[in-house]
Amino acid sequence: MTDRELDAAGITDPRLRAAYTHCRALNARHGRTYFLATRLLPPARRPAVHALYGFARWADDIVDALDGTPGAPAGDETLRRTAALDRLSGDLTRGLAGGPGAAPVVRALADTSERYAVDHRHFTDFLAAMRSDLTVTEYADYGALRGYMHGSAAVIGLQMLPVLGTVVPREEAAPYAAELGVAFQLTNFLRDVGEDLDRGRIYLPQDLLAAHGVDRDLLRHCRDTGRDDRRITAALRAFGSLTRDAYRRAAPGVPMLDPVARPCIRTAFVLYGGILDAVAADGWAALHRRAAVPRRRRALVAADGLLRVTAARLAARRTPPDTPTPTPRPTTPLKEAA
Incomplete structure (x- = not known):
C-alpha cells in the first residue's frame, strides 16, 4: 500500500x-x-477495495491452497480446512464487534466495514459459501449454482457498492452489482475448469453437461490425456453463453455508479469479458490450459480507463459542491459498459 x-x-x-x-x-x-x-479508483478508496479482496482471497486460499500432510486421508484434510475457516470466522466476529483481530486481513476488513457501513451479513454469507466448497463438488443445475454464487460472488459486488458510491439509491444499483459479481465468477469457472476438476470440483451445472453428453469421467479422461472432445467443447461454449447473459444483465448498473468509480468497474468489466473472448479464441480448450487476455489488450483497456478517470475527476472538480449529480439515462447495456 502506498503511503499516498x-x-x-x-x-x-x-x-x-x-x-x-x-x-x-x-x-x-x-x-x-x-x-x-483498482488502480483507477481515487486513492482514498483503494485501501477499502484491497481489504475486501484480501479477506476473500485469504478465505479462498484456506479452501483451495492449504497444504495437507502428505498421505493424509481426504477426510483429515477437510477437517484441517474446516478448523482454519472456523478460526477465521471467529476472528472476524471479534473484529467486527470491535475486538482485536489477529489476522491482518480481518483488521483491515473490520475497519473498512465500519468506514463504509458494509452489511456484516455479506461476510457471513461469503464464509458459508467457502464452507460448502469443502463438501459440495458439483451442482445439479444453474439454479443450484446460483444459490452457491450468492455467497461466493454476488455478495462481493454488494460489499463493493458502498465503496464505489452511486448516483441512484443504493438499493436500485444493488441487483446489478450482485449480478456483476456473478458474471466475474462464472468467467473464472470457465477459465479454471481444469484446475477446479483437479480439486475434485465441477462448477458447470450437471444438467448442462449432460445435455451435451459430458460427465465427470469424460472430463477426467480428457484432462488426464490432453485430448479434446467435441462434446466438452459444446458444453463449454454453452456455459460461455450463460456467462455473457450475466454480463448483459449487469451492464446497466455501471452508469449508476459514482462517475469517478465507473472507469474502475468498466475496466474490470471489459477485461473479464476479454477472458471469455480468450477462451473462445483458444478453441474452448480451458480444460487443458488457462486462457488470458493478451498484455497489449490489457494495456489498451487500462489506458482507456486512465483517460476516463482523468475526465471524470476534472468534471467532478468543475461541479459545484451543492450541485446534485443527475441520474444516468438508460443506455444500451453492452455499449455503455464497453
Whole structure:
C-alpha cells in the first residue's frame, strides 16, 4: 500500500496501515485484473477495495491452497480446512464487534466495514459459501449454482457498492452489482475448469453437461490425456453463453455508479469479458490450459480507463459542491459498459 493511498484514506494507525498493506499485496499477487482496475479508483478508496479482496482471497486460499500432510486421508484434510475457516470466522466476529483481530486481513476488513457501513451479513454469507466448497463438488443445475454464487460472488459486488458510491439509491444499483459479481465468477469457472476438476470440483451445472453428453469421467479422461472432445467443447461454449447473459444483465448498473468509480468497474468489466473472448479464441480448450487476455489488450483497456478517470475527476472538480449529480439515462447495456 502506498503511503499516498493510506494518507488519502485517513488511515494513520501503524498497525492498521500494515494490515491494509498486507491486503494490497494479496490483491497485487493474486488478482491481476482486479488489481489493475483498482488502480483507477481515487486513492482514498483503494485501501477499502484491497481489504475486501484480501479477506476473500485469504478465505479462498484456506479452501483451495492449504497444504495437507502428505498421505493424509481426504477426510483429515477437510477437517484441517474446516478448523482454519472456523478460526477465521471467529476472528472476524471479534473484529467486527470491535475486538482485536489477529489476522491482518480481518483488521483491515473490520475497519473498512465500519468506514463504509458494509452489511456484516455479506461476510457471513461469503464464509458459508467457502464452507460448502469443502463438501459440495458439483451442482445439479444453474439454479443450484446460483444459490452457491450468492455467497461466493454476488455478495462481493454488494460489499463493493458502498465503496464505489452511486448516483441512484443504493438499493436500485444493488441487483446489478450482485449480478456483476456473478458474471466475474462464472468467467473464472470457465477459465479454471481444469484446475477446479483437479480439486475434485465441477462448477458447470450437471444438467448442462449432460445435455451435451459430458460427465465427470469424460472430463477426467480428457484432462488426464490432453485430448479434446467435441462434446466438452459444446458444453463449454454453452456455459460461455450463460456467462455473457450475466454480463448483459449487469451492464446497466455501471452508469449508476459514482462517475469517478465507473472507469474502475468498466475496466474490470471489459477485461473479464476479454477472458471469455480468450477462451473462445483458444478453441474452448480451458480444460487443458488457462486462457488470458493478451498484455497489449490489457494495456489498451487500462489506458482507456486512465483517460476516463482523468475526465471524470476534472468534471467532478468543475461541479459545484451543492450541485446534485443527475441520474444516468438508460443506455444500451453492452455499449455503455464497453
